[in-house]
Amino acid sequence: MATFRLPTVLNEVIRAHNNQLIRPIKPKNGVNSFVFPCRKMVFNYCERSGSSKAMMEYLQKEALEFAKGNPQIEVIVQPRPSKHPLIRAFYTNDKQKTKTVRKCSIEEIPEVVKSLRDHSGHTLRRWNKYVLSDTPSVRGIFSPFHVHQEHKITDQKPQKQ
């Protein structure tokens, strides 16, 4: 199979595009405006299997309420025969999260739905810094434990001299 090559004009366009020194800055969610991260949730169930029982009940009773209460989320209900029930959430940062709700009780499913809805979409990772900033302070953030002895806050009353 021959390797695919883009036409020459497009090649040049892409090269010029990549050579641009200015990279656009991504908008930050939360700065002045907030865009809800969870954009779509897909509920999969199976008509016949027993593991989907609670899921079916949830879909019949509470799913519509959830969808109406969250107009910003596209809710899709799709049968998936002979498979365990699933809830799949899609986020605006092109990430997905899937949770199987096989054999879950009717009380557990709304909790799963809520946790997926409230997630930002970013992969869970350990943050070693407690503050992330575009303008970090040069000398570091203030810590009351690393001050001079005279400035330490204690319970003892200052001695009168």
Place this chain on the structure above:
Amino acid sequence: MSLAKSLGLLGRRAATSAVLARGLRNQTSGFGTSMFGQQEAAEPSTSTFSALESRLNLKFKDSGLMEQVCTHRSYEQGRGVSNERLVWLGKRVLNLHVGEHLQKTYPNLPPETLQDVQHANFGLMGLAEVAKHFGMQPAMRWTPVVKEAPQVGLTKVLGKSVQALIGAVYQDQGDAAAKRFIAKHIVHSKPVDVENVMVIKNPKLMLRALCKRKELQYPVARILKETGRFTSSPVFIVGIFTGTRMVGMGYGSSIKMAEFRAAKDALLKHYAKEIKGIDIGEEEDGDFTFVPQENDGAKVGITGHA
């Protein structure tokens, strides 16, 4: 199939809620056929568009408007209604309001640089990032130029869709609403990058010319602090002065480089001077006369006073 019917949502256009029930027959278009089920359905539906509207806190009077916004003219060879005309209108509305904001925020920038700043930050590339942030990419309806490379042209299409969105807001809800939308979601959602847009190749020369224009004294560089002069890693901190006032400060491993940075700093402090607190979305548009901002008397950077 029975459950879907019992939900009573098959074939009905979702108006307030973005719910869609897909029957078994449609399963092949979704991810039922893929091995690991990780694919998303390729075609956006009415529920996608109404969800997008809600996510941006918009309520269009025309219900098909969002669909139009997301349809590029390459879709179905332009047979349906596309966002071309909305792009045309929206581009002008967007550029007007963004330009107004930049004009008020950066009083010392020459118009060529204002144009560059607007193009770099709020041109198609910047708007494409905004579109991805909104989650518009899965809602886009377009045909790539080259089928095997679907990413080619995506930036342009996404950028245009944001322009179309502004046009739609303007058309549907008026100028004030469009202005508020732009201020909220586009202008203030990220820091405006001015420093990297200004190409300053010879800062010392530029600074000398600027000082002459402003009738200030000839700029002189003086070392403020230094360390490690004859070692392998010296550091010089140089300040550039017009008379007795320092207008810029720079660092470097050589004196010349430090002077270079100091002159650049002085130029940026003058040209890229920012007036904070300007919010075009919160202004009441009584009449459309533009009143230029007055300096509040603080002598920042290079002014006519020594």
